[in-house]
Amino acid sequence: MSREKPRCIVIGAGIVGASCAWHLTRRGADVTVVDPEQPGQATSYGNAGCLSTSSIFPFSYPGVIRQVPGWLLDPLGPMRIRWQHFPQLLPWFWRFWRAGTRQRVNAVAAAQHRLMATVLEDYDQILQATGAGGLRESRGMILLYGSEAEYEGDRWHYDLRDRFGLAWQRLSAGELAEREPAIRLGQGVAVFDPAWQHLTSPADVTRTIAEAAFAGGAHWVNEKVRRVTDDGDGVTAILSDGRRLGGDRLVLAAGPWSNTLLGPLGARVPLTPKRGYHSMLLRPSVQLHQPVMQFSEYVMMTPMRDGLRVAGTAEFARLDAAPDYRRAKALLQHAQRFLPGLEGEAVTEWMGQRPMMPDSLPVIGPLPGHPRVLCALGHGHYGLTQGPTTGRIIADLAFGDAPHLDIEPYSAARFSGARG
């Protein structure tokens, strides 16, 4: 199966697919990227822009399931499940709950920590080579709690952080005022995380990486893939217009849509869309210098090239359900809690769908039973962060080389239903 110049079909031109295409092209593969949208126009467009290398903890942990009734009842709460879709989502929530044991939390955090370890150097490489370095800032992140009690409730995160050697610092009122004078903390608590970086236009970074791959020889096909087949000797992507693309490897980086293509191969993975929203304030009345996160409502405020982006919340609904932009508006109200008077000259609203696995770890590596199909999907909340690292791993796998880390924890085989 090994070839000097493998023909690789990359499905999806988000941050993950674009990074895979760039690494594969650089290594000398014959690459074709297929997407019905332009590069970086789906989930990779409107996210909070953070390279959150210290975010290693899964969303499922002991006791989390007790919160589900609240998620079903409050339509504007930080976490929402559209109850009409709940029966369909139940199998995923069952796995989510099963992933929340103490032992699994520790194993997931360790696996996420290993994957995060090279994120910044992988970004250094890709931003330098593509000329997009000006779209990155290294200023850390501030996390805000509404009260001492809320902070204490999140202590376990800091205990785990200490165990993994992840730096953090509780800020005094004076230190916070020096960093972010616009924040009104009241009786709250502020914590500084020095490791985070952020991109001031995630969409432009993604587009630039894709364009660099095209400039390096990758082919661009602006079409939807209807179906993929694997006949053992090679893979074929059948496009909506009837064209067939043949290859030696197929990289599946279709984000939350990936299961629509895995299904016919008999190998679905437990992937569900977890929606988030943003409100983008052009010329905001209040300036921030670094990303600020509001813990209780799960709101991220990121200063970007075109304004202040207020992004976040989590909503579980079917992939094709209509957006509920009340959630984008609610984000702004939440942001005003610590930034009184925050408004902008104009506000744009957006919805995106995080490709979410029940254990919060992505799926990276060969599809069980289909070694020519390489999965690069399910990055959930951290796809922007982990895109270039995933691209490097996928290029190694396509060329038959051992990746820089053991990829077993990210294998699709960890879900029994995914065995080919």
Ligand SMILES: Cc1cc2nc3c(=O)[nH]c(=O)nc-3n(C[C@H](O)[C@H](O)[C@H](O)COP(=O)(O)OP(=O)(O)OC[C@H]3O[C@@H](n4cnc5c(N)ncnc54)[C@H](O)[C@@H]3O)c2cc1C
């Ligand atoms: C509100 C919000 C805030 C976030 N903040 C952050 C953050 O701060 N940091 C972070 O690291 N991550 C963040 N994320 C998560 C991050 O945005 C995603 O994990 C990441 O964008 C996923 O990238 P992707 O390339 O897998 O998917 P996408 O960007 O969704 O790309 C998938 C592509 O596949 C294409 N596609 C689908 N079906 C087909 C088909 N049949 N044929 C061909 N192409 C197809 C789509 O058109 C799309 O272009 C956030 C997400 C949200 C919603």
